[in-house]
Amino acid sequence: MKTIQEIQADIVEEFAVFTDWMDKYEYLIELGKSMPLIEEKDKTESNLIRGCQSRVWLSCREEDGHLYFAADSDAIITKGIISLLLKVYDGQTPEAILAADEGFIEQIGLKENLSPTRANGLVSMIQTIKGYAAAWRVGAKAPGQPSAEGEQAAAKNELEADIVVALRQVYDPEIPVNIYDLGLIYDIQADADGQVFIKMTLTAPNCPIADDVVAQVREAVQDVPGVKDVQVELVFEPEWTTDRMSEEAKLELGML
Amino acid sequence: MDVRRIFPALDRQIYGKPLIYFDNAATAQRPQAVLDLQQRLCVEACGNVHRAVHKLGADATDYYEAGREAARSYLHAPARENIVITSGTTASINLAATCFCQRFVRKGDRILISEAEHHSNIVPWQLACERHGATLEVLPVDELGEIAVESLDQRLRKAEGRIKLVAITHISNVLGVVNPVEEVIAVAHKYDVPVLLDGAQGIVHEQVDVQALDCDFYAFSGHKVYAPTGVGILYGKKRWLEAMPPYMGGGEMIESVSFEKTTYAPLPLKFEAGTPNFVAAACLAPALETARLLAEDPALQENQRTMRDYLLEELPRIEGLRIYGLPRDPARKIPLISFAVEGAFPSDLAQILDKMGIAVRTGHMCAEPLLHRYGQTSLLRASLAPYNTLAECESFVTALHRAVQMLR
Ligand SMILES: Cc1ncc(COP(=O)(O)O)c(C=O)c1O
Numbered sequence: 001m002k003t004i005q006e007i008q009a010d011i012v013e014e015f016a017v018f019t020d021w022m023d024k025y026e027y028l029i030e031l032g033k034s035m036p037l038i039e040e041k042d043k044t045e046s047n048l049i050r051g052c053q054s055r056v057w058l059s060c061r062e063e064d065g066h067l068y069f070a071a072d073s074d075a076i077i078t079k080g081i082i083s084l085l086l087k088v089y090d091g092q093t094p095e096a097i098l099a100a101d102e103g104f105i106e107q108i109g110l111k112e113n114l115s116p117t118r119a120n121g122l123v124s125m126i127q128t129i130k131g132y133a134a135a136w137r138v139g140a141k142a143p144g145q146p147s148a149e150g151e152q153a154a155a156k157n158e159l160e161a162d163i164v165v166a167l168r169q170v171y172d173p174e175i176p177v178n179i180y181d182l183g184l185i186y187d188i189q190a191d192a193d194g195q196v197f198i199k200m201t202l203t204a205p206n207c208p209i210a211d212d213v214v215a216q217v218r219e220a221v222q223d224v225p226g227v228k229d230v231q232v233e234l235v236f237e238p239e240w241t242t243d244r245m246s247e248e249a250k251l252e253l254g255m256l
Numbered sequence: 257m258d259v260r261r262i263f264p265a266l267d268r269q270i271y272g273k274p275l276i277y278f279d280n281a282a283t284a285q286r287p288q289a290v291l292d293l294q295q296r297l298c299v300e301a302c303g304n305v306h307r308a309v310h311k312l313g314a315d316a317t318d319y320y321e322a323g324r325e326a327a328r329s330y331l332h333a334p335a336r337e338n339i340v341i342t343s344g345t346t347a348s349i350n351l352a353a354t355c356f357c358q359r360f361v362r363k364g365d366r367i368l369i370s371e372a373e374h375h376s377n378i379v380p381w382q383l384a385c386e387r388h389g390a391t392l393e394v395l396p397v398d399e400l401g402e403i404a405v406e407s408l409d410q411r412l413r414k415a416e417g418r419i420k421l422v423a424i425t426h427i428s429n430v431l432g433v434v435n436p437v438e439e440v441i442a443v444a445h446k447y448d449v450p451v452l453l454d455g456a457q458g459i460v461h462e463q464v465d466v467q468a469l470d471c472d473f474y475a476f477s478g479h480k481v482y483a484p485t486g487v488g489i490l491y492g493k494k495r496w497l498e499a500m501p502p503y504m505g506g507g508e509m510i511e512s513v514s515f516e517k518t519t520y521a522p523l524p525l526k527f528e529a530g531t532p533n534f535v536a537a538a539c540l541a542p543a544l545e546t547a548r549l550l551a552e553d554p555a556l557q558e559n560q561r562t563m564r565d566y567l568l569e570e571l572p573r574i575e576g577l578r579i580y581g582l583p584r585d586p587a588r589k590i591p592l593i594s595f596a597v598e599g600a601f602p603s604d605l606a607q608i609l610d611k612m613g614i615a616v617r618t619g620h621m622c623a624e625p626l627l628h629r630y631g632q633t634s635l636l637r638a639s640l641a642p643y644n645t646l647a648e649c650e651s652f653v654t655a656l657h658r659a660v661q662m663l664r
Contacts, residue, residue, distance in 0.1 A: 025662065054603050
């Protein structure tokens with residue numbers, strides 16, 4: 001299988017032949033039309049990424065350590081760009097996806113589509129893809145045992161991956177990094193009946209907004225389709241340290 | 257009048273194609289007179305308004321107040337005290353909603369808006385209602401885009417005084433339909449209910465006389481009537497503005513300050529805390545003068561009707577195209593046309609049109625509830641100004657045919 005860089009280089013080369021905008025769009029439209037769609041049953045509210053221009057749906061499935069995505073959008077050019085992105089990400093490992101950058105989009109002259117102001121859902125889609133990758137990252141600790149190296153609780157099934165994606169939307173009000181990447185989630189257990197157990201901590205034991213954060217976690221997880229009941233246990237043993245933060249979180253906070 | 261010459265931006269090329277600017281309802285282009293004044297003030301009168309003794313500050317104040325006077329005169333408002341300078345329609349409505357509700361709205365009361373409102377005339381009321389335990393009530397629009405004005409009387413009667421204010425758009429930014437605001441105001445006043453008009457689009461297309469209309473509040477933005485961004489107006493009847501508490505606290509809005517008690521400046525400065533965007537405010541004078549010239553030029557007005565009628569006739573020739581906002585009385589339609597095309601998503605069309613040099617608006621257009629009512633998540637809007645031409649409309653229609661074909 002080709003690496004992400006190789007696939008991106010191929011796409012850049014493919015686009016080099018287009019000298020005219022209309023040709024470029026014709027091509028994207030073709031791609032958009034031929035992209036395998038997300039299954040209708042997966043076009044759920046929770047797989048929906050809203051932009052003010054168009055909507056994007058995205059679902060993710062894991063097989064033998066590789067991630068596979070399906071997506072759709074009501075805008076066909078957006079869909080064309082999604083299909084380029086999926087060409088790049090589909091079947092890759094979580095680590096490779098997390099390490100990838102999307103510079104090739106700029107190289108093929110579609111940068112404006114990825115600017116946050118385009119509000120077409122693409123930017124959030126990439127964030128969601130990376131969220132899934134973070135959830136499935138291998139080498140995370142075994143379930144139930146926070147590892148000494150301070151890695152995050154990793155997903156063991158698709159429901160848990162969806163839960164991680166939801167948890168990555170919850171923020172400690174004082175730190176601009178989501179609670180999952182901060183390493184506050186020690187354990188996630190989700191069984192086939194939708195019973196979910198989450199063990200988590202906070203950055204400080206006397207955190208005044210502890211109740212708020214726990215309530216937010218419960219709410220976020222409760223909204224994940226397939227989840228019936230959520231139990232959140234707040235523990236302060238083992239104690240949280242900055243070692244538990246993900247690389248991205250450390251980068252975000254200027255610690256690297 | 258050679259209208260194209262006074263708007264230098266119209267000469268631009270976009271991706272090597274002549275610009276066709278059809279997003280005027282979002283922001284209009286600025287005439288040379290506005291650009292000149294803007295530049296001149298930054299050089300000659302960059303001093304703080306209402307504070308300084310020195311020449312620069314005094315000149316800045318004069319220009320600022322001249323902007324206010326231009327707005328007063330354009331709206332036919334009785335006095336300077338009625339004209340609060342804000343940063344735009346959104347700021348004007350937030351001010352009105354916050355301060356009016358603070359004074360007049362209690363638990364169980366209601367504010368009536370229409371289904372065709374811009375988010376700027378929904379959310380400020382929602383926030384204010386939340387603060388006071390009040391609720392929003394919504395007057396529906398029909399398939400054609402007309403509000404259910406006939407139900408207003410009964411609604412107000414049944415409300416038995418619980419509806420404290422009606423906030424409604426003069427012209428919807430999606431439907432382009434001039435609402436029967438005279439009737440709304442007359443009916444509301446029968447029940448002593450004040451009316452706020454969101455005039456963001458109305459100011460551009462109608463001759464607004466707030467005294468003849470007898471509205472209680474009128475809000476608009478400078479940047480849609482050829483002024484720079486960052487200035488807007490809230491017209492209010494004195495009886496309301498006087499009764500309402502101040503909005504923001506700070507400099508300018510005070511008479512005297514001590515730690516025990518602060519007294520407020522008289523109208524309109526009571527609502528103008530802090531240093532305003534006085535350059536933009538001053539530019540209201542040349543901008544509204546331009547608006548007046550354009551509105552009084554019969555050829556340009558005829559041109560607007562011609563362009564509107566042309567588009568209303570030509571666009572439906574595209575298979576699967578549906579226009580939203582077709583009032584029973586065609587004279588109530590402004591040259592602003594929103595539509596959806598089956599099998600061609602708006603943002604796709606707009607991206608392709610952009611590359612042909614054509615600027616249009618797409619998306620929910622800050623009116624999600626209205627789009628929802630028509631079962632849409634996104635529309636494409638072409639909104640015209642007097643400086644647009646029939647030739648541009650023809651190019652637009654041709655380009656649209658091509659874009660639709662590419663997408664199908
Ligand atoms: C009807 C209507 N109301 C309110 C607004 C908000 O105006 P602004 O963004 O200038 O405050 C707009 C403009 O987008 C509008 O068209």
